[in-house]
Amino acid sequence: MSVQIEKIIVKYLNQSATAKDLDLLFEWIKLSENKKIFRDFVQTHYAISYNMNDPDHKKTLEELLFVIKKEKSLAYRIKNKIGYRYAAAAMIIGLIFSVYLFKDKIFHNRIENNEPVIVNNEITPGVNKAILTLDNGSQLILEKGNTVHTQNAESNGEALIYEAKKKNDGEVAYNNLTIPRGGYFFIKLSDGTKIWLNSDSKLKYPVSFNKGETRKVELVYGEAFFDVSPSTINGNSKFVVINESQEIVVMGTEFNVKAYKDESNIYTTLVKGIVSVNFSNRQQIIIPNQQLNYNLDTKKSSIKKVDVSNEISWKEGLFNFNNKSLREIMKVLSRWYDIDVVFENKQISDEEFVGSLSKDQNIEDILSSIKNFGIIKEYTIIEKTIILK
Structure with missing residues (x-):
């Protein structure tokens, strides 16, 4: 499908x-x-x-x-x-x-009809927005309706496109693209590589690549989907994605990397092609439909087969959750809606979840559903903070 x-x-x-x-x-x-x-x-x-x-x-x-x-x-x-x-x-x-299927719940139990307390609800779904930091340190705000031109790129507020240069043998200049909470953005590098960046992410990359040299970018933190331009049309140069703890070497492929600052695991999911992931003086090859999970605390890794459509659905406007706890789900939603979540009832944070959620859904609809299914008794929204009870 x-x-x-x-x-x-x-x-x-x-x-x-x-x-x-x-x-x-x-x-x-x-x-x-x-x-x-x-x-x-x-x-x-x-x-x-x-x-x-x-x-x-x-x-x-x-x-x-x-x-x-x-x-x-x-x-x-x-x-x-x-x-x-x-x-x-x-x-x-x-x-x-x-949308939701929580485990170990009897849904026909009586559910209390406590009206939620809502004070100045300022929560909205994520939109196209980013901060472009040029090599000289100056910053440009990218958002829908705002056209921006630089020496090497242009943006219509929904995407940032870099000029394709046939030759560049000079000193490499780097730009940074930062996606705040409540945002997402698309970027096309000068070599033709396409990258979708999720909320709360940062990418460092050259404005152009030197011919014959490895094409290297850094996912400083966050989540990104890469559709890498083949090495065959880039002088047979490799493409490498690095972050603080691992290095991914590709020749031309599609894959997703999730490496958030507040999470102890890095997830690399391969959609097409083949990649080599280097970490802790080890090398691991993964093939399509596999996900490598590397734990930063234990320095251990594991590989499992996954449904890649679930893993990359975020870039198509969907959140697909599979046996995720309410705590994990709210962490994802906190980035997308730019909110803070407080669990007044700690026990409900471990409730598990299976289902899909449209990324343009109103946050109150989501919370009302969780409440109607008996997962929470009450919730309160105060500006951009949600309290679950």
Whole structure:
């Protein structure tokens, strides 16, 4: 299943699908093999209510498919109302916000209806924004609607594109691109390498590369997805990504690196090609669909097979969580929404989670869902701080 279709399904079940989204979903689901994929996806990621554990859950899914067809005809009648929200799917499977599956919870228990306390809620989803630091130390703010030109690059506020230079044998100048909490950005280096940077990340890189020399960039901290320009069109020069504790050597490939300052693990996930990861005087080769986990404290590493679409979905507008604790989830959300999270009830921080979340979702919808499922009793929002009780 493509990331686009997965995103549309998430939007549909989150009650935020547009008429155009619904058209695409309907055409895709016409194929019998896609109908099975849809059923499996809903069952795996959205089977939250007890209805899905009922012997008639197949019937429930069939009804869900029927509603999609029914809503498609409705979409044509209101096709100019792009913001129309389709709520029927959530009603059918008994959900308020069908994104979450927490383990070891009895969802049909009575849930207290304590109204949340909200004081000056200033929380919004992340947007395109970054700080570009030039080699002379001057800084430029990159944000949507703001056009910036430098000697070597230009930005329309959503991407930073460097000029491709055929020859550069002089002294290498470096720029830094810093993505604050609540931001993300795309950059294309002078060699054609494409990099997507997640919230709270920093990349150091040359404005151009010397011919025949190793192309080296540094992920100072944070998370980045690399689509590396092949060595065959760059004078057979290797491409190397370094950070404080490891070095990744590639020849032309796609991979994701997650190395946040407040986490003790570095995750390197390979999508395509082959990479060599060097750390603690060791070398480890990983192949597609593998993830290398290196622990900075113990200096130990492990490799496991992963669903790479889950690992890189953040750059496509989705958060996919698989057996993540509420503590881990809120850490991800704190970067994306630029918030602070306080667990007044420490026990709930270990609750585990499986599911998908659209990155443009309102934070109050997310918190209300967790509350409705009995994970938290109350929550409070004070400006950009969330207190979970």
